Structures are given as structure tokens and as C-alpha cells.
Amino acid sequence: MKKFLSGIAALMLVWMLSACEEEREPIKKTAMNPDKPDVVVIGSEIEGMYLARAAADEGLSVLVIDPREKPGGQLIQGEMLYLDEPFAEGGKSLLQGKVKQLFTVYKKGEIRKPEQFQAYYRTLTEGIPIVSGISITNVEIAGGAGTAKKSIRSISYRTKDGQDKTITARYWVENTDFAALTSRLGLKRIPGIETVFTSTKEKDHMAASLMMKFRNVDWDKFRKEVGRLGKKEIEQKYGSETTVTDTFTWGFGNVGARFTPSSKEVFLRGLNTVNQGDGEVLINALLIYGVNPSDDESVRRAIENGKRETERIVPHLRAELPGWEHAELNGFPNYLYIRDYDRYETEYVLQATDLMGGAMHWDNVSIAGYPLDLQGTMEHTWGERKGVPDKYGMPLRSFLPKGYSNVIIAGKNVGASAVAYGSARIQPNTSLAGEVIGIMLAKTTNEGGLSEVTEKEMNELHRYIQKKYDIQLSGVKGKNKIENLSEEQRRQFNEGKLTLP
Known part of the structure; x- marks a missing residue:
């Protein structure tokens, strides 16, 4: 009886979440060529699944190939169900988009248990093929001569039953918690938590x-x-x-x-x-x-x-x-909550001063907030909170690997310094970015794709997203809480050597 009632609750949850969305014009979709989708997402963490869902809803064909044995990452397999909400100074919630719908039912207590989160996750993955348990065997990279950007031409992978496959796509999305794709692209690693907390390791990560x-x-x-x-x-x-x-x-x-x-x-x-x-x-x-x-x-x-x-x-x-x-x-999760791992340079790397200064960007894809919360390491067990911003913008460029034209990163792979990452990493911040980028992938008309979008085109995309999805990305102001810092203090703050009250 208990399982039956849980099943009914899960079905009701899916219905409620669907009912929350505005009515939209039906999207004409074409059958996907499994070897040549528009978008390939590597990994199934929820932040990237917001991107996948938005791109699919806007008419693109999407395929997810996941190195993990089961989908869902930290949320589903790791059962990290304590959701942190970003607030601006004064207590105003910064939630927007689909992730706001999740928090609405979460705070009401209508979704708290694993089976309810699984039902929610299925609303994001419905109709999107997910191939679990793969291993990437080759990434074919083209271009890069002179000032030209590189691009991924194809990816080869092996399925868990031993089949070798090669696929091509317009866009590739890094959505794992261990840089399964970006670690193969020859990018420079963003210095990590070892630069903030004393460490005997060459590179270190938050617990x-x-x-x-x-x-x-x-x-x-x-x-x-x-x-x-x-x-x-x-x-x-x-x-x-x-x-x-x-x-x-x-x-x-x-x-x-x-x-x-x-x-x-x-x-x-x-x-x-x-x-x-x-x-x-x-x-x-x-x-x-x-x-x-x-x-x-x-x-x-x-x-x-x-x-x-x-x-x-x-x-x-x-x-x-x-x-x-x-x-x-009451049992154990199947997986861990991974906060932090290697991240690689993006076209713009967010700094702590961007966050505390309330910086907004012409190419905003998220309006974010949350304290700069650095969790501990083995040699600095308690961690440290470096400051509490009002709100700040997350630019598209912080989700584009440096020098690549058709690669996007999602979730905890965001381009942020070790200190800025303490806030930027929070799930709602990058979930909103994922949804917005998924929409933009479908709507940009630039032949060079998102990597060459102009400020004029971005303004048009912002208007479209606000009108259709009620997501505001421009015309927002964040409070500058570091205007009295000297240049030397700003440098120290960005390096994690200064903590603000």
C-alpha cells in the first residue's frame, strides 16, 4: 500500500509541475539521428538537464551520454536533497525559471523524498535519450590555427555492453562532476582551493x-x-x-x-x-x-x-x-555529493570581486547570489565564508571553454576562481544558466553559434526569454559591497587572503 501511495504521489507531482508552466505553442520536432543530434550532453547532473530540457522544448534534438552507471548525479544518486536557495540582500529570492518551480513545491513539503525527486527529474528527461555507463574513447578536435577557435568534430565512446560508437553534433555540453570532457581539451586548469587554504598538495578540492x-x-x-x-x-x-x-x-x-x-x-x-x-x-x-x-x-x-x-x-x-x-x-545513498573538482579556463573567469561588486554582464545567463562559502579540506577542516554578496550576473562567457566554438559547460564546471566558486557553484545559480543557455542554443541565428553572439543579438535573446519564460537577465542591478576596497585589498580578496564582514 505504501509503495502504491508513493507512486500516486509521484504522478501527482509530475502533473503539478507540468501545470505550473505557462501554455506554450506546440513545438514541431523532427526525429533525431542518434549519430548526429543537435546537442550532446555528457553527464546527467541536474544543472545540465535543465539545459537539455530547454533545448529539446525549443525544438533541438538532444542526446545524453553518461559515464555514470545510473542517471541523476548528486541529486538522484547522491540524494543531496537539502536545497540551498539564493537570496539578494534584504531576503528577496533570486529563483527564476524551472528551478523556481522545484523550490516552490519543495518548500511546501510536496517534494522531499527520493521517489518524489525522481519523479521531478523525469519531467526534465522525458523524451531525451540517456545512454548510461559509457566511457569516452576519443575526442576529435578541429581548427585552432592562428586566431581561429577550436571545435569538437566528433566524440567516440564505448557503451557498457562493449559497443564502440562515434557521434557528431552542433554542440557538446560538459555536465559531469569530474570534467570527463573538458579534461581532454587541452585547457588550462583554474587554480583551486589549494590557493586559498594551505595545502601540501599540488592541487586540492573542497570535501x-x-x-x-x-x-x-x-x-x-x-x-x-x-x-x-x-x-x-x-x-x-x-x-x-x-x-x-x-x-x-x-x-x-x-x-x-x-x-x-x-x-x-x-x-x-x-x-x-x-x-x-x-x-x-x-x-x-x-x-x-x-x-x-x-x-x-x-x-x-x-x-x-x-x-x-x-x-x-x-x-x-x-x-x-x-x-x-x-x-x-534509514539506508544510504548510492553516490556522493561532489562539491568541487578540476575546472578549466573559460572565456571569462568570475572573480570574487565580480560577485561582491554586484557586477552584471551584457551576456548574463543567470542572476545569482549566495555567500562565498568555501567548504573545508583535510588541512583546513572547517572551511570559511569569505563574504556575502547581494546579487550578481553570471555571463555566458563563464560557460564557454576558452578557445572553443561549440563546447558549453554546465553546473559545477562553471568558470569561477576558487573564491568565487564558493557562491557560483550553488545549484539554482547554474540551473538557471543551464535553462537559459538551452533556449539560446535553439534561438541564436549567428552562424558561429553562441561563441560569436553579439551584444545586439544577446539583447534580443534576453527579450525573448523574458517574454516567453518570465526570466529577467538584463536591467538588474546588484549592490556594490566593495566600493571602498583599495586595489591591493581587491587583489587579496580575489586570492582568498581577505575575508569581508
Whole structure:
């Protein structure tokens, strides 16, 4: 009976999300040549699937080839279901487009559990072929002589059943969490978190996480008991900024600090918690260091380490938190939440001063926000927040690999410095960018494609997107919160050597 009801809920969710969209003219689509689609997306992370959905809805043929065994990445396989919302200063939400629809039902509590997110994910993938478990065997690159841009002519890959295939396309999209495509293009790596936090490694990355799942939690007791304490008592017992609402928690840094990890490879930070209902709770707090998402064995080891550590954390939470006295494990995700890996130079690399200065760009594809939140490394376990911007623009050029005419990057591959990445990486920021770029791929009339779009053409695209999709990308102003910084202070801030209040 429970599975039946979950199925009904999933169907209702798909209906609700479809009903949220404005009526659109039916799009005349042609059958896709599987060897020559318009757009090939490598990887199935949700940010790139917004791009795929938008491009398909605008009439392009789209194919997804995914190196992972199952689709959905961090959201579906990693069950990273604690969604962060970007706000401008003053508390105004910056959500727009399809990702806003997701947050609307999420905040209402109508979508919280894995099967409900899976139903939502299917609304993005419907009608788009996904080939899972592939491995790229060759990338054929053309051009690049003199000042001409390079382009990808074809990609060859092997399916999980051993078939070798070669495909061509107008556009190629990097949408993995380990740079499966862009690492093959001869691009320069953007310096990473090792330039901000002292590291003995030549290159380093922010920690990954294994989401922790629990059941038999009395959330009402949890909320009331914590809320009964005064602010000073809460800070002393649980840590600064500790908050428990009907649906979420944040803070609880002292709870993490009082836990003794089993090794230096794992760490319990403050608890970002979501109430999934029926006594089920999900926590984003267990950091796992040194994970290489391009190495299957590294991922496997990290998941096993995370499972063992989660088992050790259960009695700690029972002892620390009211309402958690009978908490039990509720299974484990199939995959990790990968925050950070190698990123490669784009036509424009966002800097921390762009974000804190509220910079807007003629080729905006997203209006973004969120604190510059740098999660920890093995040698700097707690991480650091470098500043809190108002809002800022994300330009198309930060999603175009430097020197390439027909390659686009999505999601966490965004072209941003190590410090700027702390904010730019947040899912709604790059999900909106993905949707906007998908629309632009279909609507640009420039023979050179998006890499040669002019400011005049971009203005027309912005008008079209605002009229049809109610997404505003121009005429937006962000507050400059660093206008009093000297040039030397700006340099230090961009390098992560200066933290703003």
C-alpha cells in the first residue's frame, strides 16, 4: 500500500509541475539521428538537464551520454536533497525559471523524498535519450590555427555492453562532476582551493559528502526543545546561528565539534538538516576528504568510509539532540555529493570581486547570489565564508571553454576562481544558466553559434526569454559591497587572503 501511495504521489507531482508552466505553442520536432543530434550532453547532473530540457522544448534534438552507471548525479544518486536557495540582500529570492518551480513545491513539503525527486527529474528527461555507463574513447578536435577557435568534430565512446560508437553534433555540453570532457581539451586548469587554504598538495578540492539518512526522529520535539532555549543557551550548547524550523536546521557546529572522527579523512561539521516527514530526516554534514570523482575506486572507498562513519554518528546524535533518542539509520545513498573538482579556463573567469561588486554582464545567463562559502579540506577542516554578496550576473562567457566554438559547460564546471566558486557553484545559480543557455542554443541565428553572439543579438535573446519564460537577465542591478576596497585589498580578496564582514 505504501509503495502504491508513493507512486500516486509521484504522478501527482509530475502533473503539478507540468501545470505550473505557462501554455506554450506546440513545438514541431523532427526525429533525431542518434549519430548526429543537435546537442550532446555528457553527464546527467541536474544543472545540465535543465539545459537539455530547454533545448529539446525549443525544438533541438538532444542526446545524453553518461559515464555514470545510473542517471541523476548528486541529486538522484547522491540524494543531496537539502536545497540551498539564493537570496539578494534584504531576503528577496533570486529563483527564476524551472528551478523556481522545484523550490516552490519543495518548500511546501510536496517534494522531499527520493521517489518524489525522481519523479521531478523525469519531467526534465522525458523524451531525451540517456545512454548510461559509457566511457569516452576519443575526442576529435578541429581548427585552432592562428586566431581561429577550436571545435569538437566528433566524440567516440564505448557503451557498457562493449559497443564502440562515434557521434557528431552542433554542440557538446560538459555536465559531469569530474570534467570527463573538458579534461581532454587541452585547457588550462583554474587554480583551486589549494590557493586559498594551505595545502601540501599540488592541487586540492573542497570535501565531498555522503548524505546521512535517518528515521524515527521526533521533529516536533526537536524543534520545541531547541526553541525553548534562549539565544545565549543555544549558542553555548549547539553553536552560533543554530536554527530549527518546521522543516530545516542549520548551525549546530558544536555538535559536530564534539564528535571525534575515526580518521583524518572524515569530519562532522554543522548540521544542515531537512525534515522529510514521517520521522525521516536527511543531513548534509559528513565531510569526506581526498575524493577523486574521476576514479571509481576512490569513490567506492569514500562511500564505504562514509557509511562506517555514519554508523558511528548515530549514537552521537541520539545523545546530543532532543527528539533523536530513537533515531535509526534509514539506508544510504548510492553516490556522493561532489562539491568541487578540476575546472578549466573559460572565456571569462568570475572573480570574487565580480560577485561582491554586484557586477552584471551584457551576456548574463543567470542572476545569482549566495555567500562565498568555501567548504573545508583535510588541512583546513572547517572551511570559511569569505563574504556575502547581494546579487550578481553570471555571463555566458563563464560557460564557454576558452578557445572553443561549440563546447558549453554546465553546473559545477562553471568558470569561477576558487573564491568565487564558493557562491557560483550553488545549484539554482547554474540551473538557471543551464535553462537559459538551452533556449539560446535553439534561438541564436549567428552562424558561429553562441561563441560569436553579439551584444545586439544577446539583447534580443534576453527579450525573448523574458517574454516567453518570465526570466529577467538584463536591467538588474546588484549592490556594490566593495566600493571602498583599495586595489591591493581587491587583489587579496580575489586570492582568498581577505575575508569581508
